[in-house]
Amino acid sequence: MVEKETRNFSNEITEDFMHQVEIAIIGGGLSGLVAAYLLAKSGRDVLLVEKKSYPFHRVCGEYISNEVSAFLVEEGLFPTALGPSTLTRFRLSSINGRVAEMPLDLGGFGISRFGFDHFLYEKCKAMGVNFLLNTQVSDVVEPKESLFELSLDTGSTVTASFVLGAFGKRSKIDKALKRPFFAKRSPFIGVKYHVRTLHEPDMVALHNFEGGYCGINKVEDDIFNICYLANRHLLKKHGSIAAMETEALFKNPQLAKLFNESEFLWEKPEVINEINFCTKKPVENNILMLGDAAGMITPLCGNGMAIAIHTGKLAAEAILAHNSLKKIQTAYASSWESYFEKRLYIGRMVQRLFGSAAQSDFAVGLVNQFPYLARQIMRRTHGEKIN
Ligand SMILES: Cc1cc2nc3c(=O)[nH]c(=O)nc-3n(C[C@H](O)[C@H](O)[C@H](O)COP(=O)(O)OP(=O)(O)OC[C@H]3O[C@@H](n4cnc5c(N)ncnc54)[C@H](O)[C@@H]3O)c2cc1C
Incomplete structure (x- = not known):
């Protein structure tokens, strides 16, 4: 020392x-x-x-898996005083708006990085x-x-x-x-907003669009996080974030509805590039x-x-x-x-099931028809709870 x-x-x-x-x-x-x-x-x-x-x-979906909750509580680091949301359910939509739902195996909480x-x-x-x-x-x-x-x-x-x-x-x-x-250049950019919206407070939703996917979940207070990962070529093609959203994200009717019915709390989003x-x-x-x-x-x-x-x-x-x-x-x-x-x-590997019409439809079908298999895949990306 x-x-x-x-x-x-x-x-x-x-x-x-x-x-x-x-x-x-x-x-x-x-x-x-x-x-x-x-x-x-x-x-x-x-x-x-x-x-x-x-x-x-920071650009982040602000959903934290419960695998670390007990550890945070034990160390006095769980942000109870900030009023995090409790997240227990998962909804997935394919590019054409088809929906599947399942429980989150461990669940988690929502809290702003701010x-x-x-x-x-x-x-x-x-x-x-x-x-x-x-x-x-x-x-x-x-x-x-x-x-x-x-x-x-x-x-x-x-x-x-x-x-x-x-x-x-x-x-x-x-x-x-x-x-x-x-x-190595990375193909992805990340965009994040805080909004007020009508959405189930315990639901994490992940909506596909051609070239990316967009998550929404509640954080503290009555605020929701909307955060998406998109291929940078989309931005290049459409010229601006707003145009990209209208032209690419809104092709999924779930996303069009979400964006159109939300009150955006910031003048502009947080944006990052070079995510790899x-x-x-x-x-x-x-x-x-x-x-x-x-x-x-x-x-x-x-x-x-x-x-x-x-x-x-x-x-x-x-x-x-x-x-x-x-x-x-x-x-x-x-x-x-x-x-x-x-x-x-x-x-x-799982990311390959996202961001294209056929694959996202396959992922939704998997959750609807083979929920056990979908849960096994979800589990494998999660760890055990830590203390
Ligand atoms: C679009 C998107 C959505 C996501 N959604 C989720 C989600 O919902 N749930 C989830 O669990 N994870 C999510 N993540 C991942 C999560 O944000 C990261 O895994 C997590 O923040 C990593 O924490 P970290 O401590 O490694 O780095 P960070 O939280 O990125 O912190 C790194 C820090 O280092 C500082 N820094 C960098 N360089 C220097 C330097 N040279 N000198 C001094 N300081 C420096 C930066 O300012 C920063 O504060 C998401 C990521 C992206 C891109």
Whole structure:
């Protein structure tokens, strides 16, 4: 463990400070925040560097699988005070609007990332995690004399004994580290809205359209999340988000009705591009990769957030159980592979049933005629409940 300097840290430290920390976490989404919280709770010296400042919106469907609920409750991290929705049922529609329904095997809850990430950030601060916000890590040099060196976009440097990469699906760091997936262009964009609408509060619906799929579910208060993944060629073809929605999404009558009957709460949607589901590795350049940085499950499975939370827990456990970097890496990589490798693969396979007329019709038929089989497939993208 790195010897701690005597310093009078407020939780948000100033950038001109030359930091030497034991554990540096790059990125403060769910994976980074959970790892930070658990490590600080065990008395470890943690600095989390986040390029944005809480609270903020992210493109995400905001449905969290119950596989992590008991763990969150036990750690005092379940956002009860924010009033999350309870989600128990699933509806699927094909491009022509044919519908099938089934119960969600584990179910989940709906909560905005604006609220949930901020809630976890406050919990981390109270636990003693130090934060550098509005700060981007631009490079990480692997250990020289046992310390990593992180370059910040502010010109400062941080040295650390351990680095956790919790920087999401695609980051400047991936380029700096020359991760192989970075060179591949991704075909997908993501679009998200918050709306008020008439929709069953316990239902997660997933509606297909040619070139993508769109989810809707309730989050806190009386707000619903509408979030879709679309092939970027659609945007190119139609020229704008609004035109793409009218021309492509609304061909599914379920989506036309949903969009036309909802009150949109923001002036414009949150949009991201370059979403890809390439395989990555849980340890690269001696950095433990968490959440989407280790590999992203396709959003239709609805458990990227649960996986992110679970990887934060596994990374913290590996660090707390071992002293040497090598042993930590081996422990983390082997638990990551056993929990997630197959799920991510099945997620990629299931995604093939979405976003085209014939396949989405087949998926709806499968749920209607072979509900047992559909439930088995759903189960395989889900993990066991964690404590
Ligand atoms: C369209 C879409 C819909 C989805 N819907 C769902 C859903 O309904 N349910 C579900 O469970 N999952 C869903 N997901 C997946 C889920 O959003 C992710 O799996 C989850 O957010 C991953 O968490 P994370 O901690 O790995 O990364 P993130 O939550 O992405 O956090 C990464 C953080 O790192 C920061 N960062 C990046 N680079 C740097 C840097 N260089 N320096 C400092 N900070 C940096 C970013 O600002 C960000 O805050 C969806 C994803 C998409 C794209």
